[in-house]
Amino acid sequence: MLKNNIKHPQFGIWDYWRMYQARGIQLPFKYFVETHLFDLLNHTDTHTWLPKSQHETIPENFEHGTFYMSSWTSEIQNSFHVIDKLLGDEFSEYSFIDIGCGKGKVVLTWRKACVQARKSQAIFGIDYYEPFLDIARNNNQRVFHDDGNYSYEDATKTRFQAYGDKLIIYLANPFDEFILEKVIANLSSSKSIIIYNYPVHGEIIVKHGYKLIYEKMGSLPLTQTRIYSNHITTT
Ligand SMILES: C[S@@+](CC[C@H](N)C(=O)[O-])C[C@H]1O[C@@H](n2cnc3c(N)ncnc32)[C@H](O)[C@@H]1O
CATH class of the missing domain: 3.40.50.150 (Vaccinia Virus protein VP39)
Structure with missing residues (x-):
């Protein structure tokens, strides 16, 4: 069964704006093509990153793990x-x-x-x-x-x-x-x-x-x- 009740931060225009301010137009463009587009084409939820401060539970070795972001x-x-x-x-x-x-x-x-x-x-x-x-x-x-x-x-x-x-x-x-x-x-x-x-x-x-x-x-x-x-x- 599909679970749709998981609340993770949404990704929006301000995230693209922040990328543009930090690295110019190339980064938001590449980010869209390499991550966001995958989700739009496949109706999936993969590209939104999750800061470690927003994890609901703390697994063993959490302090050694990186935060979630998807590969390009x-x-x-x-x-x-x-x-x-x-x-x-x-x-x-x-x-x-x-x-x-x-x-x-x-x-x-x-x-x-x-x-x-x-x-x-x-x-x-x-x-x-x-x-x-x-x-x-x-x-x-x-x-x-x-x-x-x-x-x-x-x-x-x-x-x-x-x-x-x-x-x-x-x-x-x-x-x-x-x-x-x-x-x-x-x-x-x-x-x-x-x-x-x-x-x-x-x-x-x-x-x-x-x-x-x-x-x-x-x-x-x-x-x-x-x-x-x-x-x-x-x-
Ligand atoms: C940078 S993300 C990469 C996600 C995915 N592999 C990709 O490339 O799209 C790193 C992932 O490693 C997981 N992780 C970190 N430490 C781990 C550990 N000790 N055991 C299993 N998973 C771990 C995190 O929860 C996170 O989902």
Whole structure:
């Protein structure tokens, strides 16, 4: 059943005005194309960010988490194309997990890309803030008419082996180095590819034996993505 009773701040013209004042016309324009438009086209609720001060409950490790904002559409699509090309016929052997999935934008965009490319893959999202998962399932219903695979879980508790033998992990800067260290330590025994968007603590991933196999530079942290792997060495 769709839940529509979740109250989150609305996003309006003043937010665009603030962006314009801070960075000029390019940022509000890009923001519209890369986040707001997704919701208008898909009748979803993903682009509105949520400051941590407006969370209704405080999960464990909250002080280490970043606030919710959605990844930009073209960043997710670009990563999909890099991974699709990299893995070729092995693509479907991997499970995809967005760690810190929030309202499900990455899961939805990845699944749409799979459908378009006629590829199948097990796709999951996990988050430690339950109200986001209700929104994610609601969004999933609107796009795919099912709830999708979303789990209420702290990333430090994830048993990666339960998701599959080979993993693609998506991280859109969900937490600080303290949590990232624990997550990568747990993950590193699995054959894994890490897509790190807004990659502020990449050195921790390298420290655990991963090699950088792809890098996309961008003028904003949001438009920078690095891809690491512990078992594939070249693109
Ligand atoms: C910047 S948002 C990214 C949302 C989504 N991945 C995207 O790119 O559209 C970071 C998300 O990580 C979640 N998060 C932070 N710390 C977490 C933790 N320890 N375990 C699970 N989720 C966490 C937050 O609740 C938030 O939804």
